[in-house]
Amino acid sequence: MKRFAAPAILIALASLVARQAAAGPVDRTPPGIRASMAQARFIESPSPQLSQSTQVAGASRRPQQAKAAIGLGFFGMLTGSWLGAAIEGDCRCQERGFAGAVIGAPVGAAVGAILGWHLAR
Numbered sequence: 001m002k003r004f005a006a007p008a009i010l011i012a013l014a015s016l017v018a019r020q021a022a023a024g025p026v027d028r029t030p031p032g033i034r035a036s037m038a039q040a041r042f043i044e045s046p047s048p049q050l051s052q053s054t055q056v057a058g059a060s061r062r063p064q065q066a067k068a069a070i071g072l073g074f075f076g077m078l079t080g081s082w083l084g085a086a087i088e089g090d091c092r093c094q095e096r097g098f099a100g101a102v103i104g105a106p107v108g109a110a111v112g113a114i115l116g117w118h119l120a121r
Contacts, residue, residue, distance in 0.1 A: 064120050065116075065117050065120040065121070066117075067120075068116035068117065068119060068120035069113040069114075069116040069117040069120070070113070070116070071116060072112040072113060072115055072116030072119070073109045073110075073112045073113030073116060074109070074112070075112055076108040076109050076110070076111050076112020076113065076115070077105045077106070077108050077109035077112065078105075078108070079108050079112070080104035080105050080106070080107050080108015080109060080111070080112075081101040081102075081104050081105040081108065082101070082104070083100075083104050083108070084097075084100035084101045084102070084103050084104020084105065084107075084108075085097030085098070085100045085101040085104070086100070087100055087104070088100030088101075
């Protein structure tokens, strides 16, 4: 049985390769932008009562608030560390203002994030 299986597989593969060679090379390059634009279809929304702007405005409120909170939180962290270092004053040590900056950074970040969240409403 094994003697007949190997030649049968080789003959099947040879005929498959011969068919592909006879068919010629296949053009696999993607179509250009003009062909893609010609095939594009624009479909109207199924319910014209709901406008696109009302759907987008309601859906993007939370991400906008989160972005504002992150941005102002970072700015608040920088401002809080700068103010904390300035308020601490002279401690006659090597790292002048470091303790004030460490305390002021999270306070400023929290205040900035809360302010950003409420201003984005």
